[in-house]
Amino acid sequence: MINLSILILIPLITAVLVLLSQNAKQVKWVALLGSLVQLGYSSLLMKTFMADRAAGNTAQMLYQSKTTWFGVPNVLQIDYFVGVDGISVAMIMLTAIVVFTGILISWNVERMTKEFFFLLVLLSLGAYGFFISLDLFAMFFFLEVAVIPKFLLIGIWGSGKKEYSAMKLALMLMGGSALVLIGLIGLYYNTQTLGGQHTYDLMQIAKMHIPIETQRIVFPLMFLGFGVFTAIFPFHTWAPDGHSSAPTAASMFLAGISMKLGGYGCLRVATYLMPEAAHEYSMYIIVLSTIAIIYGAFATLMQKDLKYINAYSSVSHCGFVIFGIGMLTKTSVNGAVMQMVSHGLMTALFFGAIGMIYERTHTRLVAQLGGLLKTIPFIITIFTLAGLCSLGLPGLSGFVAEMTVFMGAWQNPDTFSRVATVLACSSIVVTAVYILRAVGASAMGPIKNEHYLHFKDAAWNERLASLTLMLGILAIGIYPFWLTNLIAPDTQIIMENLTRGLIK
Amino acid sequence: MLPELSLTFLIFLLLFLKIWDGISSAATIMHLTNFLVLVALVGGFCFTGTGEMFNGMFHTSKIINFEKAILTTGTLIIFLQSFDWLKDNKNGVEFCILMLSTLLGMDFMISSGNLLMFYLGLELSSIPLAAMANFDIHKSKSSEAGIKLILSSSFASAIMLFGISLLYGTTGSLNFTEISMRLGHDQLQLFSFILIFAGFAFKLSSVPFHLWTADVYEGAPVPVTAYLSVISKGSVVFIFITVLFKMFAQFTDTWYNMLYLSVMLTITIGNLFAMRQDNIKRFLAFSSIAQVGYILLGISAGTVMGASSAVFFLIVYTFSNLGAFGVISFVSQKTGKELISDYRGFYANNKTASWVLTIALFSLAGIPPTAGFFGKMFLVTAGAAKGNYALIGMAALNMVLSLYYYLRVVKAIFIDKSDEPIEKLEGSLPMKIAFAICMIGIVCTGFASGLFEYINTITAQ
Numbered sequence: 001m002i003n004l005s006i007l008i009l010i011p012l013i014t015a016v017l018v019l020l021s022q023n024a025k026q027v028k029w030v031a032l033l034g035s036l037v038q039l040g041y042s043s044l045l046m047k048t049f050m051a052d053r054a055a056g057n058t059a060q061m062l063y064q065s066k067t068t069w070f071g072v073p074n075v076l077q078i079d080y081f082v083g084v085d086g087i088s089v090a091m092i093m094l095t096a097i098v099v100f101t102g103i104l105i106s107w108n109v110e111r112m113t114k115e116f117f118f119l120l121v122l123l124s125l126g127a128y129g130f131f132i133s134l135d136l137f138a139m140f141f142f143l144e145v146a147v148i149p150k151f152l153l154i155g156i157w158g159s160g161k162k163e164y165s166a167m168k169l170a171l172m173l174m175g176g177s178a179l180v181l182i183g184l185i186g187l188y189y190n191t192q193t194l195g196g197q198h199t200y201d202l203m204q205i206a207k208m209h210i211p212i213e214t215q216r217i218v219f220p221l222m223f224l225g226f227g228v229f230t231a232i233f234p235f236h237t238w239a240p241d242g243h244s245s246a247p248t249a250a251s252m253f254l255a256g257i258s259m260k261l262g263g264y265g266c267l268r269v270a271t272y273l274m275p276e277a278a279h280e281y282s283m284y285i286i287v288l289s290t291i292a293i294i295y296g297a298f299a300t301l302m303q304k305d306l307k308y309i310n311a312y313s314s315v316s317h318c319g320f321v322i323f324g325i326g327m328l329t330k331t332s333v334n335g336a337v338m339q340m341v342s343h344g345l346m347t348a349l350f351f352g353a354i355g356m357i358y359e360r361t362h363t364r365l366v367a368q369l370g371g372l373l374k375t376i377p378f379i380i381t382i383f384t385l386a387g388l389c390s391l392g393l394p395g396l397s398g399f400v401a402e403m404t405v406f407m408g409a410w411q412n413p414d415t416f417s418r419v420a421t422v423l424a425c426s427s428i429v430v431t432a433v434y435i436l437r438a439v440g441a442s443a444m445g446p447i448k449n450e451h452y453l454h455f456k457d458a459a460w461n462e463r464l465a466s467l468t469l470m471l472g473i474l475a476i477g478i479y480p481f482w483l484t485n486l487i488a489p490d491t492q493i494i495m496e497n498l499t500r501g502l503i504k
Numbered sequence: 505m506l507p508e509l510s511l512t513f514l515i516f517l518l519l520f521l522k523i524w525d526g527i528s529s530a531a532t533i534m535h536l537t538n539f540l541v542l543v544a545l546v547g548g549f550c551f552t553g554t555g556e557m558f559n560g561m562f563h564t565s566k567i568i569n570f571e572k573a574i575l576t577t578g579t580l581i582i583f584l585q586s587f588d589w590l591k592d593n594k595n596g597v598e599f600c601i602l603m604l605s606t607l608l609g610m611d612f613m614i615s616s617g618n619l620l621m622f623y624l625g626l627e628l629s630s631i632p633l634a635a636m637a638n639f640d641i642h643k644s645k646s647s648e649a650g651i652k653l654i655l656s657s658s659f660a661s662a663i664m665l666f667g668i669s670l671l672y673g674t675t676g677s678l679n680f681t682e683i684s685m686r687l688g689h690d691q692l693q694l695f696s697f698i699l700i701f702a703g704f705a706f707k708l709s710s711v712p713f714h715l716w717t718a719d720v721y722e723g724a725p726v727p728v729t730a731y732l733s734v735i736s737k738g739s740v741v742f743i744f745i746t747v748l749f750k751m752f753a754q755f756t757d758t759w760y761n762m763l764y765l766s767v768m769l770t771i772t773i774g775n776l777f778a779m780r781q782d783n784i785k786r787f788l789a790f791s792s793i794a795q796v797g798y799i800l801l802g803i804s805a806g807t808v809m810g811a812s813s814a815v816f817f818l819i820v821y822t823f824s825n826l827g828a829f830g831v832i833s834f835v836s837q838k839t840g841k842e843l844i845s846d847y848r849g850f851y852a853n854n855k856t857a858s859w860v861l862t863i864a865l866f867s868l869a870g871i872p873p874t875a876g877f878f879g880k881m882f883l884v885t886a887g888a889a890k891g892n893y894a895l896i897g898m899a900a901l902n903m904v905l906s907l908y909y910y911l912r913v914v915k916a917i918f919i920d921k922s923d924e925p926i927e928k929l930e931g932s933l934p935m936k937i938a939f940a941i942c943m944i945g946i947v948c949t950g951f952a953s954g955l956f957e958y959i960n961t962i963t964a965q
Contacts, residue, residue, distance in 0.1 A: 178900035
């Protein structure tokens with residue numbers, strides 16, 4: 001039987017063991033082993049979950065466990081309440097893969113190795129906790145756990161203007177969580193359970209009818225707050241700087257996991273709990289996300305640094321997540337979740353490949369690269385595949401996810417949604433331009449620099465990491481139904497709650 | 505009464521030991537003091553009397569005993585931290601005596617049920633503080649701090665005393681409960697309340713009565729600064745809660761509005777000034793002003809949860825702030841460096857001290873999983889009970905502001921490079937014990953929900 005607390009315990013134990021390790025080599029192996037065990041357990045969770053669903057278990061949240069954490073009658077009720085549905089299972093699986101590959105990629109970190117891996121593991125702990133929590137307080141707790149390690153990761157091991165980026169990222173994300181906090185407390189005082197007690201219990205709140213006046217205040221706070229994590233326009237500015245200054249593994253975590261925390265929060269907390277307000281505000285969400293999609297794509301065109309290219313394209317791609325949620329149809333929400341998973345894998349692979357290139361060439365400027373396909377074929381192939389996934393080539397995960405979002409968006413018959421969808425679609429063309437340009441310039445052509453000839457191709461750890469991520473991308477791209485089957489029953493439940501908002 | 509008696513005994517014992525000069529070294533006396541304070545602390549936990557004495561002048565209950573235990577724990581940590589500093593000082597014993605007398609004053613103050621007793625305790629707790637602030641007798645900054653503290657605190661006392669006399673004139677009583685029953689809509693009573701409130705605000709250094717804080721904190725020796733910012737403030741918060749909730753229950757709306765304004769200003773101004781500081785003591789002074797704002801935010805709701813979350817936060821705050829001050833006093837005693845820029849590259853040679861300072865600062869900033877997160881969350885949750893979004897929004901956004909300056913120090917420690925980082929420092933055993941207590945406190949008090957639940961139960965009684 002699955003016990004979800006193990007998902008928090010494994011990183012916790014790993015973190016302690018990392019601290020107790022004697023030397024750098026031990027640290028790496030402990031961290032890798034921990035993440036491998038976690039990956040195994042997550043796969044087991046997914047397998048069991050799918051089996052249980054197939055066996056007809058239609059409960060909304062499986063493997064629930066609830067213990068009172070802070071319980072003072074009539075004063076405060078906070079539970080340690082965990083449970084998963086298909087969406088969280090998909091997110092957990094994504095996190096496990098990205099953490100595993102991230103640790104593999106950072107095998108060559110030499111300075112302060114112990115601290116580096118400790119912070120990585122701590123970050124993953126926050127993400128796992130966030131995805132399994134069903135108590136808003138605990139959720140918020142884990143969300144914040146996942147913020148501060150990033151500051152240190154970027155500040156200490158980063159490159160470029162790292163101090164500036166680290167501070168900007170930490171402050172903007174904390175600003176986001178401050179908005180969430182205001183919304184959280186506002187929501188808390190408008191809930192009443194049977195005993196007259198307020199509650200943070202997500203499942204109970206979902207069944208309540210939060211007064212529309214409260215929703216009107218709380219929903220934008222929550223949505224924008226979580227949106228900052230997903231780099232919603234105009235709060236996206238931390239993303240390019242943060243991503244580009246971060247060390248490779250931190251970029252992978254940031255884009256692959258951290259931005260998904262926001263998307264998940266927007267869906268699970270803001271939209272699910274406050275359906276009436278979600279309908280009222282959906283227009284603004286669509287406007288903001290369309291701007292993010294198009295602006296992100298055009299901004300990418302102007303970038304010369306590979307990491308900046310992927311960072312801005314992440315802004316654009318995460319715009320699709322918000323776009324899908326804002327469209328509020330079953331298919332589009334499905335697409336949003338798929339886009340989260342797909343983008344998480346794809347961007348991790350992309351950042352990983354860029355990291356590998358950077359480690360060899362010591363430059364990320366497209367203009368200085370060239371002809372690398374001849375010297376490091378494996379890495380460049382991976383790089384190209386990630387790029388193709390990013391521009392939505394059929395057969396890879398990006399296509400499936402974006403297609404689903406557009407299909408869902410088109411189901412809204414009004415002109416406004418149609419126009420927005422067409423505009424968002426057009427960004428794909430721009431994506432193709434910048435991806436092909438970057439890939440072409442760095443992979444093809446003459447070799448720009450003599451010593452590019454002496455590069456060694458990917459080492460075992462890099463190959464393993466790339467192949468793991470590639471496997472995920474192909475699995476979604478070629479046979480998307482397992483993912484749809486995993487998440488669809490649960491988006492259905494969210495949709496039912498949403499239509500309740502529509503009828504009223 | 506037991507904590508007070510044992511403290512009095514301890515003070516006299518130290519006095520005799522001092523008179524028989526040369527009977528034992530300062531270090532031995534320090535160890536003895538630490539041990540006896542510990543005994544007093546444990547004794548205070550085990551033998552908790554409740555009830556009244558002297559016709560309601562002195563009363564004690566479970567929550568009051570608990571508050572006294574918090575103050576004693578904090579004092580013990582400060583004693584442990586100042587061991588290195590005092591062991592070679594020929595006046596070290598006097599320092600202990602002075603500190604214990606203020607602690608005695610605070611105990612009387614929070615146990616008081618009568619304004620006279622309250623005033624007596626307040627004075628006993630503030631006059632020796634000025635002598636302590638002036639303890640580095642050869643530094644002019646220290647003398648400046650001493651004189652500023654005594655002048656401003658006597659000014660505050662005078663204002664408060666004026667309020668008390670007006671209150672006595674209009675109600676004819678000094679007893680808390682009797683006053684609360686005789687309060688009406690008298691303008692003079694309101695005026696006296698405002699005077700008393702101002703006196704408290706002065707002691708708590710909440711805006712606009714905060715101006716003395718930074719200079720005094722900067723000039724005073726670091727252990728005294730720590731004492732001022734944690735123990736002294738903590739005790740005033742405790743009695744402030746009693747005074748507001750019990751004595752001025754009639755004026756709830758008035759003091760809600762006053763606190764509302766005060767919280768807004770205190771948090772914002774504290775944070776804005778903290779950003780601009782280069783001296784780490786001044787920086788912590790302003791950050792502690794902002795922290796007081798959060799405490800007042802919790803109290804402002806006037807609920808049991810408000811009171812208990814303030815008490816809970818003070819425990820967390822004791823450990824966090826003393827952890828931070830511990831490292832600063834450690835560095836300042838060994839090297840005399842007190843600027844944030846001096847801490848550049850601190851991590852290179854002092855790994856443990858860096859982590860202690862960082863975790864303590866994270867706890868002050870309210871970053872999980874430290875206890876500071878829980879403390880702040882409970883205060884904000886309590887403060888939100890009246891549904892004032894503006895207040896909560898301001899408090900939450902200020903958390904972001906405050907994160908900026910806490911991260912500035914963290915950045916100096918971990919990220920910035922320095923050509924001459926502070927060399928490796930060796931701490932004595934008491935110092936290490938103090939750090940260990942603070943770290944355990946920061947890590948454990950948050951998760952341990954039992955503590956908060958216990959405080960809630962005894963506050964509600």
